[in-house]
Amino acid sequence: MPALNPVLERLRGGLIVSAQAYPGEPMRDPRTMDQVAQACVAGGAVGIRAQGLADLALITQHLDVPVIGLWKDGHDGVFITPTLTHAVAVAATGVQLVALDGTRRPRPDGRTLAETIAELKAARPGVLVMADCGGLDDARAAQDAGADVLGTTLAGYTGERPPTDGPDLELIDQVAAIAEVPLVAEGRVHTPAQAARAMDHGAFAVVVGTAITHPTTITSWFVDAVARR
Numbered sequence: 662m663p664a665l666n667p668v669l670e671r672l673r674g675g676l677i678v679s680a681q682a683y684p685g686e687p688m689r690d691p692r693t694m695d696q697v698a699q700a701c702v703a704g705g706a707v708g709i710r711a712q713g714l715a716d717l718a719l720i721t722q723h724l725d726v727p728v729i730g731l732w733k734d735g736h737d738g739v740f741i742t743p744t745l746t747h748a749v750a751v752a753a754t755g756v757q758l759v760a761l762d763g764t765r766r767p768r769p770d771g772r773t774l775a776e777t778i779a780e781l782k783a784a785r786p787g788v789l790v791m792a793d794c795g796g797l798d799d800a801r802a803a804q805d806a807g808a809d810v811l812g813t814t815l816a817g818y819t820g821e822r823p824p825t826d827g828p829d830l831e832l833i834d835q836v837a838a839i840a841e842v843p844l845v846a847e848g849r850v851h852t853p854a855q856a857a858r859a860m861d862h863g864a865f866a867v868v869v870g871t872a873i874t875h876p877t878t879i880t881s882w883f884v885d886a887v888a889r890r
């Protein structure tokens with residue numbers, strides 16, 4: 662892999678924590694997410710992934726690790742930073758990387774992924790792009806479209822890959838074999854052992870969300886285990 666952008670170099674081999682609360686949830690408050698993000702950095706996270714302009718505006722002020730920002734609009738189809746307008750607004754919060762839907766599905770504003778990336782970079786020079794992919798063909802296309810980072814974020818959510826129990830290691834292998842840019846393993850990494858396995862399979866860094874920052878889900882795992890006895 663050629664010499665990397667210094668922002669990406671800071672993420673190499675590390676854990677990125679995704680701190681997101683969903684609409685209507687008790688922790689859906691920018692101050693709360695900012696505090697959660699700070700707590701994760703204190704624990705050794707090399708980067709933070711976060712959602713929404715208000716959360717990002719606070720988090721970028723208080724953290725000195727790279728922040729991957731996104732804006733979820735809706736919950737099906739293309740909803741992760743779906744348009745150029747969303748992407749430019751996310752970049753304007755001061756994040757170093759913008760995560761956007763990196764699938765081959767039509768985007769709501771009619772732009773291709775390549776056009777979106779080129780226009781975002783023209784509007785916000787220096788910003789990096791993480792493409793959230795659902796499968797190998799997405800990853801290949803996103804790399805060709807100019808993505809700086811490939812993520813397995815949408816594996817199991819777009820119909821291209823079955824939802825695996827744990828990270829989609831087969832997809833990580835496949836993407837690692839074609840990636841000329843960093844591959845970030847994201848999606849259903851629920852244990853430290855799974856995070857380590859994703860690295861062993863060729864990930865450049867790993868994103869963990871739910872298992873660190875979503876107490877409702879984590880609690881339900883324990884509740885179910887207790888209820889089974």
Ligand SMILES: CC(=O)N[C@H](C=O)[C@@H](O)[C@H](O)[C@H](O)COP(=O)(O)O
Nearest residue numbers: 679814818848849850869870871872
């Ligand atoms: C599919 C989708 O919408 N993924 C979102 C992307 O930002 C988040 O809801 C996930 O929490 C994140 O990808 C981390 O994954 P996990 O929470 O499984 O560690």
